Amino acid sequence: MKKPEHPFRFVTVSYITRIGNQSATNLGELRDGLEACSDASIFYHTFQSLGRYHFLTEGFSNEFAQWVLAALNSPMLAEQLSAPDIRAYLTLSELRTDLLSITDQYCRTYPEEVGRLAFEPFHFLESIEVTTPHTWEAWTLEEFRNWLQHLSNESFHYHFLVSRLRLALRTNDFSLWFENELGLKHLAQLTNRIDVYTNTLEGARAKLYSFIDRELAA
Amino acid sequence: MTVTKQEAHSISLDAYVPLLGAPEVDELRALAAQLSGRTVQMVNSTAMGGGVAEILNRLIPLMHELGLRPRWDVITGGEDFFEVTKAFHNALHGGPYVSRRENFEIFLATNEMNRQRLQFDCEFTVIHDPQPAALIEARTKQEGHWLWRCHIDLSKPNAEVWGFLRPFVYRYDGALFSSPEFARQLPIPQYLSYPCIDPLSEKNVELEPSVIQEVVERFGIDQSRPIITQISRFDRLKDPIGVVRAYQLVRRYMDCQLVLAGGSASDDPEGEIVLEEVRREAKDDPDIHLLNLPPWSATEINALQRASTIIVQKSLREGFGLTVTEALWKKKPVVASAVGGIPAQVIHKHTGLLVHSIEGAAYQIRYLLSNPSLAQKLGEQGHEHVRENFLITTNVKRYLTIFLHSLQHPQGMLT
Numbered sequence: 078m079k080k081p082e083h084p085f086r087f088v089t090v091s092y093i094t095r096i097g098n099q100s101a102t103n104l105g106e107l108r109d110g111l112e113a114c115s116d117a118s119i120f121y122h123t124f125q126s127l128g129r130y131h132f133l134t135e136g137f138s139n140e141f142a143q144w145v146l147a148a149l150n151s152p153m154l155a156e157q158l159s160a161p162d163i164r165a166y167l168t169l170s171e172l173r174t175d176l177l178s179i180t181d182q183y184c185r186t187y188p189e190e191v192g193r194l195a196f197e198p199f200h201f202l203e204s205i206e207v208t209t210p211h212t213w214e215a216w217t218l219e220e221f222r223n224w225l226q227h228l229s230n231e232s233f234h235y236h237f238l239v240s241r242l243r244l245a246l247r248t249n250d251f252s253l254w255f256e257n258e259l260g261l262k263h264l265a266q267l268t269n270r271i272d273v274y275t276n277t278l279e280g281a282r283a284k285l286y287s288f289i290d291r292e293l294a295a
Numbered sequence: 296m297t298v299t300k301q302e303a304h305s306i307s308l309d310a311y312v313p314l315l316g317a318p319e320v321d322e323l324r325a326l327a328a329q330l331s332g333r334t335v336q337m338v339n340s341t342a343m344g345g346g347v348a349e350i351l352n353r354l355i356p357l358m359h360e361l362g363l364r365p366r367w368d369v370i371t372g373g374e375d376f377f378e379v380t381k382a383f384h385n386a387l388h389g390g391p392y393v394s395r396r397e398n399f400e401i402f403l404a405t406n407e408m409n410r411q412r413l414q415f416d417c418e419f420t421v422i423h424d425p426q427p428a429a430l431i432e433a434r435t436k437q438e439g440h441w442l443w444r445c446h447i448d449l450s451k452p453n454a455e456v457w458g459f460l461r462p463f464v465y466r467y468d469g470a471l472f473s474s475p476e477f478a479r480q481l482p483i484p485q486y487l488s489y490p491c492i493d494p495l496s497e498k499n500v501e502l503e504p505s506v507i508q509e510v511v512e513r514f515g516i517d518q519s520r521p522i523i524t525q526i527s528r529f530d531r532l533k534d535p536i537g538v539v540r541a542y543q544l545v546r547r548y549m550d551c552q553l554v555l556a557g558g559s560a561s562d563d564p565e566g567e568i569v570l571e572e573v574r575r576e577a578k579d580d581p582d583i584h585l586l587n588l589p590p591w592s593a594t595e596i597n598a599l600q601r602a603s604t605i606i607v608q609k610s611l612r613e614g615f616g617l618t619v620t621e622a623l624w625k626k627k628p629v630v631a632s633a634v635g636g637i638p639a640q641v642i643h644k645h646t647g648l649l650v651h652s653i654e655g656a657a658y659q660i661r662y663l664l665s666n667p668s669l670a671q672k673l674g675e676q677g678h679e680h681v682r683e684n685f686l687i688t689t690n691v692k693r694y695l696t697i698f699l700h701s702l703q704h705p706q707g708m709l710t
Contacts, residue, residue, distance in 0.1 A: 089325045091696040094487035096478045132679035133645045147643035148633075196651055197633045200475035202487060207700050209329050229322035230683070 078292075081258035084214035085221055085250075087228060090235040092125065092204050099201040104149060105191040107141070108180045110201050116169040117203035123163055123172060124242065125204050128234035131278040138274065139163075141176060141199075148195040154183045162274070163238070167245045208235070218259060222289050230278040237281065238273055251285070264292050305356045306495055311688055314494050323688060326695045327361035333698065335365040336417035340380065340426035342369045346490065346617070347423050347446055353493050353687045354694070361691070368413050370427045372405040380426045383460075386453035387425060399459055406430055415439075419698050422467075431466045440701040443467040444488065448477040448614060448635070468701065473615050474636040486697065489639065490615045491690040492624060492681070497593040499624055502601055510598035514554075516584055521551040521664055524603040526596055526621075528557040529570040529587070532612045534632075537653045539576045539583065541609065544657035546582075549664050556586035556599055600625050605663050605670065609656050610634055620685045623647065623677030628670035630659045640685070646677040 099114055101107040111119075122140040130137055137143060138159035146155035157179045166172040184191050215221035228236075236250040244253065248269050256265035267288045271281045312320050335358060339347050351367050358365040372380075379398045386392035406429035415433040421442045422430055434441055443464055449457070449472070457479075464470060464481065471488040472478040478485050492499055511518050523542055527533035535555050542553040555573065558566075570587065577583040588595055600606060606622035606629050613635030620640055622629050629647035631637045641647035648659040663670040683689070 089322055091322075091326060091692055091699075093693060093696050093700060096472060096475045096485040096487055098480050100475070129683065130642065130645070130680070132676055132683070133642070137642070137645055143642065143645075147638075147649060196649075197638050198476075202475060205700060207696050207703070209326065209699065211325060227318050227321050229318045232322060 078218065079258075079260040081216060081254075083254075083258055084216045085224075085254045085258070087211040087213045087215075087224055088208050088232060088235060089211055089229070090206060090208045090232050090239075092206055092231070094121065095203040095205055097201045097203055101199040101201075102195055103192050104145075104151070104154075104180070104184060107145070107199060108177065108184055108191075110199070111141070111173060111177045111180060114201045115203055116173070117205070118201045119169045119173045119176075120242075121202050121204040123176075124169075124239055127163065127273060128231065128238065128278065131230065131234070131273070134275050134277060134280070144195070144199045148197050148199065149190075149193065150196075151183075151190060154180070157183065164241060164247070164273070167241070167247070169242065206235075206239075218255075218261075218289060218293060221254075222286065222293075225282065225285070233278055233282055237271075237278075261292060264288055306353070306493075308357060308360050308688075310495060311686075315682065315686070315688060319688070323692055323695070324361060326692065326699065327358075327363065330695060330698055330702075331362040333363050333419065334417035335363055335419045335421070335694075335698070336415065337365065337367045337421050337423065338370065338413070338427050338430060339367075339423035340370050340372075340377075342367075349493075349496075350491065350687070350690065351423075353496075354691060357687070357691050358694070361695075366417065370405070370409040370430075371412075372409070372426075375401050376405040383425055383456050384447065386456040387460075388448055389451040389453070392453045392456055394455055402459075403429060406432070419701070421694075425460055428460055428463045431463050434466070440698070441467045442469050442471060442697070444471045445477070446473055446490070448474075449479050450477055452479075469697075471697075474639060476635065488690070488693055489636070489685055490617055490620075491685050491687050492617060492620050493687045494624060498597050499621055500597070502594070502598055506594070507598045507602050510595050511602045514584055514586055514599075516552060516554060516602070518602055521549070521604040522554055522602055523551055523605050523607060523660060524554040524556065524599055525607045525609065526556050526600065526618045527608070527610070529555075529566045529573065530557075531565075531569055532610060533557075534609045534611050535569065535573045536576050537611075537656070538607055538609050539573060540653045541607070541656040541660060542583070544654065545660050545664070549661060551604070551660075551664065552582040552584065553580075554584045554586065554599060554603070556584075556588055556596065558588060558590060596621075597625075600627060603627055605630060605660055607656065607660070608632065608637065609650070609653075610637070613637055616640065619647075620681055623674075624681045624685075626671075626674035626678045628663050628673045629677060630656055630663065632656075640680065641677075642680070645673070646680045647673055 099110050101110045126140045142155045142158035145151050145158055161175050213224045215224050240250040252265035252269040255261040268285055271284050308320055337351055341348050355365050355367050379401050410430055410433045419440050421444050423444045424446055467483055469484045471486045473490050525538045600622055606627045608619050608631040610632050615636030619629055619631055619637055629641055631641050633649040641649050643649045650656045650659055
């Protein structure tokens, strides 16, 4: 393990939700909304919803898919909209393009479903992110592990998942620091492979602790 | 009148650690550190009774403990003012309204009297609901941040009343609504602020099994058989008759009891009529328990919810539906109508089951009674959902975040 040139700086994040003026009462309006809504809205209903509902480890992927399933009763489209893994996206616009293309294709294949009224409307909401730096910083893996225990789920999610968009790399804040600053490439890879779809944030964190502990014991 | 910290209920933030975990509480402190010493003024129309006062009673001491300098002011007014604001309240909910010019004059005069009486010198001012909305007149300069927190459903307001209030609302920096369903198109930013419950309140705090047993036995309910419960006042919009019919459909195949427990109907003539209709529908079934509870029954409600196998909320219209939040917090599987704020709480097949009809409710109740492991899982996930999104501590965090965000926008507009 090499001596880092830069510490890991933890951040506190919290979100407020802005109510937009867009909503959908059928599939056609969902498609139009996906096209017109802000990136902050795509973020809210995908990246952030995965954090907000992290305790759902089976069958929940994003709020678009959930609405299509529960309010439109269209399991096939719901399944397709659940498929994009947000970890594969470096920008929200790429994610939007794929969600839109799936919805568009479905609307073309099943035009009779486009105008069918949903049980309840879908409201396009937006995330506003507020970050404040913590005073905590870690210069060693031990210190990192210690501060990690004090981090809230929301801030863990920010460093672990949301960071992918900020970094525009297929990695996260933790892995980047492990690899670049500590020279721990294997730990970085293991961390990056923790599945946020099938783990709660507590579960993901527990896995990270176990990887770190193994590294410290080695 | 100003409600002091001593009058508001003091429960230390540390008391929430066992429920939330230390990191969540630490993070609240970290966020609040950025706002240390900042002044906050909350203004509403009542110090006791009602959901807003209940929330402020907890919010103010928590903000104080976090190092902010919060103040809670309650507007005063004559009987005529509160009659007018009650009429406004019903009209904004889409109910009938008898147009009277003097209503607006009474409203403005009382707001003006309170504007002169109260001090408005805080960095953050949060005005709750329509009653004190015209206090925005106190903002003479573009100083401080003014928010309007609307706790009611504004989706289909009476045009005349909304037309009167709208110019005041437009002058705030932002508005907070309990659900996207309840918001309107406004030229100011609108934010989502879910209502919340306090897990340490009498209605939600953990109870000893002996307390639960005592309550259940007192009402003649058999704890050894499945209990289906709806907690709500006897109001047609809560569809108590629909609940009885759903129960009757379930009973064709499965043994269970039904508990319909709600507030006292003695001062509500329509409530008495509805209760009588429900009695008729129940047809002297000894397994249907209609409990007309007095307002001081928080422990009884808590115990009944905890004793239940399934909680139902089969409303035809609903506000946010805090009885659903309470049930989810108690890890109960919930079968509820997809109306009002319920879909935000019941994520279908994840934190409960959404229904759209009596038959649907009956089917889902049977399904859960036949699948106790699924029922348990829904209840546990529902509990987590509430822990993350609908507790008083989340409410505090949301306010802190809005305040921080507004400080990052020195022009005063929360965009």
